[in-house]
Amino acid sequence: MQNAVFKALSHPARRQILALLRKGPRLAGDLAAEFDTSWPTMSRHLAVLKEAELITAERQGNQILYRVNTSVLEDAASALLGLIGRDNGDDTLKEAAE
Amino acid sequence: MQNAVFKALSHPARRQILALLRKGPRLAGDLAAEFDTSWPTMSRHLAVLKEAELITAERQGNQILYRVNTSVLEDAASALLGLIGRDNGDDTLKEAAE
DNA sequence: ACTCAGTTTAGCGTAATTGCTAATTAGCAG
DNA sequence: CTGCTAATTAGCAATTACGCTAAACTGAGT
Numbered sequence: 001m002q003n004a005v006f007k008a009l010s011h012p013a014r015r016q017i018l019a020l021l022r023k024g025p026r027l028a029g030d031l032a033a034e035f036d037t038s039w040p041t042m043s044r045h046l047a048v049l050k051e052a053e054l055i056t057a058e059r060q061g062n063q064i065l066y067r068v069n070t071s072v073l074e075d076a077a078s079a080l081l082g083l084i085g086r087d088n089g090d091d092t093l094k095e096a097a098e
Numbered sequence: 099m100q101n102a103v104f105k106a107l108s109h110p111a112r113r114q115i116l117a118l119l120r121k122g123p124r125l126a127g128d129l130a131a132e133f134d135t136s137w138p139t140m141s142r143h144l145a146v147l148k149e150a151e152l153i154t155a156e157r158q159g160n161q162i163l164y165r166v167n168t169s170v171l172e173d174a175a176s177a178l179l180g181l182i183g184r185d186n187g188d189d190t191l192k193e194a195a196e
Numbered sequence: 197a198c199t200c201a202g203t204t205t206a207g208c209g210t211a212a213t214t215g216c217t218a219a220t221t222a223g224c225a226g
Numbered sequence: 227c228t229g230c231t232a233a234t235t236a237g238c239a240a241t242t243a244c245g246c247t248a249a250a251c252t253g254a255g256t
Contacts, residue, residue, distance in 0.1 A: 010108035018181045080175035083116045160253045
């Protein structure tokens with residue numbers, strides 16, 4: 001659901017999480033260490049992002065590895081571009097990439 | 099502030115307003131007629147969008163003409179693309195696709 | 197000034213979001 | 227099973243968002 005995506009993006013901390021994940025997958029603990037907020041608060045932000053399918057979680061033994069789901073992010077960007085009027089279908093992002 | 103933009107975008111009614119405005123400027127009353135919500139509710143959504151500078155208002159006699167501010171919308175889309183690592187004239191682009 | 201259509205502001209109730217601490221689950225090691 | 231670490235869930239208080247109705251404001255016309 002698109003709504004969940006934009007809602008998830010509406011919090012700066014969550015956008016920042018995505019920015020960190022952009023550089024590569026990361027353990028939940030690593031992510032939490034980057035922020036001032038408490039661990040549980042962090043965990044909930046991650047849950048919101050996961051709910052929106054903006055990130056995926058993968059257990060690695062004791063820890064959990066998060067990685068960004070670029071396709072959903074692309075869809076969101078696409079939706080915004082669609083709002084401007086430069087109409088792009090579903091796959092125009094590749095061309096926009098250069 | 100970028101935060102206000104994403105927050106404004108987080109409500110479906112407001113994205114729908116933008117979608118309508120994409121086709122051209124529109125009077126506040128016209129916009130309100132398209133939605134089920136009450137007039138004041140509509141007005142507040144418009145205020146939020148204006149606050150985020152996603153739209154601009156212009157008085158025309160006793161009515162108000164709203165139009166979308168494409169540049170802010172572009173910036174938001176750009177920010178999302180930046181989160182992916184693509185395009186956007188941004189800096190670091192590491193391992194993007196896999 | 198008075199009225200009217202158009203629009204916003206004020207005030208209220210409800211629901212969602214945020215962030216915390218404390219408690220709990222999940223997996224690994226001994 | 228016990229203990230340890232990693233991460234989530236539970237429960238709470240405070241803040242913000244939503245949508246409504248009623249009231250107020252704005253500009254045009256009379």
